[in-house]
Amino acid sequence: MKTVMGIINLQEENSLIREMTDRRAVESMPFAGRYRLIDFTLSSMVNSGITNVGVMLPDKPRSVLDHLRSGKDWDLARRHDGLFYLPAPQQESTTRKGDLKNFYHNLDFFEHSTQKYVLLTSGSFVYNVDFSQLLRFHQNTSADITMVYHTVSEETTGKNVVIETAENGLVTDIAEKPAVYDGSQVSMNVYLMEKRIFVEMVRYTYEHGGQDLLMDGIIRRASEYNIYACEHDGYVAHVDSTAAYYKSNMDILEPEVWEELFMGENSIYTKVKDEVPVQYKETAEVKNSLIANGCVVRGEVENSILFRGVKVGKDVKIKNSIIMQKCDIQDGSLIENVICDKNVVITKEKWLKGAQNYPLIVTKNVVI
Incomplete structure (x- = not known):
């Protein structure tokens, strides 16, 4: 994979998760107790042997820059190649x-790189993918563009x-839809192509009035390219709404999902923070939950995720909830x-309850 450069595009729509992305990018949303969403795509690239990664920064980049820093935690603080930030032009x-x-x-940035291929991805997906298999598939099919999809259940x-595909993986139809149903083949926003094709696509489409790379560069020009698709049959979640964020976090509590994402050969890396272990006091009772380091638990926690440094007082009952840092x-x-x-801060004897499929959201720094 030394011939592949990775690009993580953080220019994504956040209107359906706006309550939690007012001051941060979707991709820097805390996830699964200690991670951020961007960790999954970035770790998959590093585990696949990609050493040159460009991050297309969003309009509010501070949280992304604070989390990734030099890329050291992903072994991307390198003398040659490494992690690069691609800022958005002034609006x-x-x-x-x-x-x-x-x-x-x-x-x-693309034209001066030494890699032959460009792997274009999104940072709002949760998965653990070996992209080296994608490169082999791309080379074996002699495709212009190869994409990755999963079948929704x-x-x-x-x-x-x-997308719709032939038996050999050739894409016969591709379209953007507002709703999909059981059995649909849905793109994971992962596209592999030669650098020369990518550069030509961007330059031609932009200079002819295009705005969106996917819609104007790929979908509307699909007939001009030989597009193939390969399937990822593992766990996939696209965090593009509050409901999706809540569901995907709850999925992590399922042992098979946790083992696939975090206990396989390829690890998911994140920014290292040294914290003391969790303190479970005598009155604590915890069931099917994920508790991060630095927490102090005195009450009951069931089917929930607690991030670093959370304090749970006596006689507290937390169920089906996500409690972020501090x-x-x-x-x-x-x-x-x-x-x-x-x-x-939830003060003494307050009761908060949301709907089962649509949680109540308490925004950052609020005291109730």
Whole structure:
């Protein structure tokens, strides 16, 4: 995979998860107790042997920069290649929207790289993928573009790219749909192509009025390319809404999902923070939950995820909830079907309860 450069595009729509992305990018959302969403794509690239990774920064990049820093935790702080940040050009009210403009203004980064292929990905997916298999598939089929898809097992909504393929993987139809159903083949926003094809696509599409790389560069010009697709049959979650964020975190509590993502040959890396172990006091009772380092638990926690440094007081009951870093749940409180963002304080004997499929959200730094 030394011949492949990775690109993680963080220019994504966040309107369906706006409550938690007001000050952060979707890809820097805390996930599974100690990770961020971008960790899954970035770790998959590193585990596949990719050593040159460019991150297409969003409009609010601070949280991404703070998390990734030099890339040392992913072994990307290198003298040659390594981790690069590709900033978005300055926005003006009269200019075109969309991610294509950002690729166009960073074309010199691609043209000056030594790699032959470009692996274009999104940072809002949860998976653990070996991209070296994708490269072999791409070379064996002599495709212009190779994409990765998964077969959904339930109805989903959002920005879904649905494809149809022949038996040999040739893509016969590709379209963006607002809803998909059981058995649909949905793109994971992973595209592999030669650098020369990528550069030509970006330059031609942008200079002819295009705005979105996927829609204007790939879907609308699909007839001009030889596009193949290969299937990933492991766990996949696309975190593009509050409901999807909640469900995917709850999925992590399933042993088979946890083992596939975190206990296989390829690890998921994240920013290292040294914390003391969890303190379970005499009154603590924990069932089917994920508790991160630095937490102090005195109450009951069931089917929930607690991030680093959370304090759970006496007689507290937390169920089916996600409690992010440094939250303080004080004595006698009841929390069910709730997402608490960072640094939230729930004072004594408060009861918060959301719907089973649509949790109540408490935004960052709020005191209730």
